[in-house]
Amino acid sequence: MNYFSIGFRNILKNRRRSLVTLLSVGIGFASISLFAGYIQYVYGGLAKQAIHGELLGHLTVMKRGLRTEGRLHPAKYMFTKEELDRITPILRQYPHTRLVTPRMSLSGMVSNGTASTVFVGEGMVPEDVKKLQGGFERKLSGDLKADNPIGVATAQDLGRILNLKPGDSAALLVSTVTGQANALDVDIVDDFNTGNVGTNDKFLYLPFDLAKSLYDFDGAERLIVLLDDKAFTEEARTQLTAQLQQAGFDVELKTWLELSSFYAQVKRLFDMIFAFIFSNVFIVVVMSIVNAMSMTVVERTREIGTLRAMGLRRSGILRLFTTEAFMLVVLGCAGGLLVTLLVRFAVNSAGITYTPPNSSNVVSLMVDLDLPRMARTFVMLSLLGVGAAWFPARAAARKLVIDSLGHT
């Protein structure tokens, strides 16, 4: 039996019904593909923002317990200089490591001489900041100057609170590792926007050596590892954790995904929205196919009887109608793919921008092609489309041949 030929011609024969079903499948597929493409672009942007914009790198190496007990017993959970000298080569020998750089976080008060406010500071090696930023376009971190050992960069809202601009001077007051007060004068050399209204009035970046002086500790709190590609993150964590433990270090390696709570929250939210939209579109599409195929099967009951009388087995009847439903899904998805490509081109060319919630940056509205998700959507639509035809076809195939032949 030439099931494809019969299926295709029946699709053409029932033009109006087929068109409605194809539109339903096509628009459903395009909606899912476009939304999947949009959130993929957002995920990609958020990943870049976390790794390169927030300077998290791909992996953060720290002593086990730092995040829970580190504030109470800082010296116990910091890497000493000797430890750094032993750990850094182990991290560098991983083939995809591009950069290993130390970090020191501290907090305290920043003052312009007349007023002061709290700051959350991050000490980092000025030369490594550029490498960590890579090609990230938006300025979420300040540029520190290698030739100015007391040059700091302030988040823009923090600068606004104290009326501090690049070129001005300020004073930082912090607690040392032993709890003593320590103050140093600094120069403001740059400002930046963290992209988050919750941190843009607190963040301050300072040179790693300056942070060590302020904290009065010759070591580092953490080590940041930048890899060639984020795809190696898990593999690197597994291998490096094993090697560091073998070398006698009780450390934990956190990935950028684990440390960027914003990424995780946004992804959870978008994944839930996607699941909601996906299930709604899916129900509409499947109901449309069920409706079309049920009508087709009923209308062709006599044809079913004729084919059964001529010796076609029940399985052949099932194949006949499931093939037709599969073709409807294939044609609908092909149309949906075309719509997806056209809309994506139009959106990406339009230069649409918007400000995401909880963000102080304007971002572009762009749509990627999420091919794995599109492929999964096609497979699921095909399976459910075939299932939608299978049930009425099965009922028709199980009828007595004489009842099918006598159907009017």
Add this chain to the structure above:
Amino acid sequence: MSQLEVAAGSPPETDVLLSLNDIRRDYVLGEAKVEALKGVSLRIHRGEFVAVWGPSGSGKSSLMNILGLVDAPTSGDVSLEGTPISKLSDNALSDLRSQKVGFVFQSFNLIPVLSALENVQVPLQIQGVGAAEARARARQALKDVGLENQAHALPDKMSGGQRQRVAIARALVTAPAIVVADEPTANLDSENSYMVVKLMRELNRAKRVTFIFTTHDPRLLDLVDRKLLLKDGLLQSDEAVR
């Protein structure tokens, strides 16, 4: 005499193609039981050209459905070429129909989206015959019914007579043992009716295919070898015509 098992001058027993023994067929309509066949026994021999006639409601279609293996009797035995069919599975029965039985329907029952040639190919495709061979055999079958020039026409572009000739070509293309035709002329005018039955008769003689059909038209009974009169679910007469 309620049952006539062997017609006068009938062929030898070895030529029996289809054998029906005390066939009963009951239907349930609502709460009522309808006895369509009340114990019919008959034998159809190879190469026969048989007409079943009788008034409406006499059980002709019920008998044809059982002869065509598309329905099972409520009781009684049916054998095709000596093989009892009552124990066959649905798939085995489908395969048997595909190999041994051709159908011609009152309403032609052609697949509307397929051309005449493609319609005739369908039984061969069901058998799994290759595309080239199926096309060649379908063309020959259409030629046999005089429709080689209409091979690519769709059914709705053809007259009733032409459609029924396509249906006859479709029924014969697999070289079945028997062609079962239930009221093949009911939707045709008298001229086309006569032509269709005449064509069936010619093909019966040329290909030695057994035909059994039902009709109301007494003129057509002159063309057959044997006529079976069915009345009230019983075989009233079984008469050799020539």
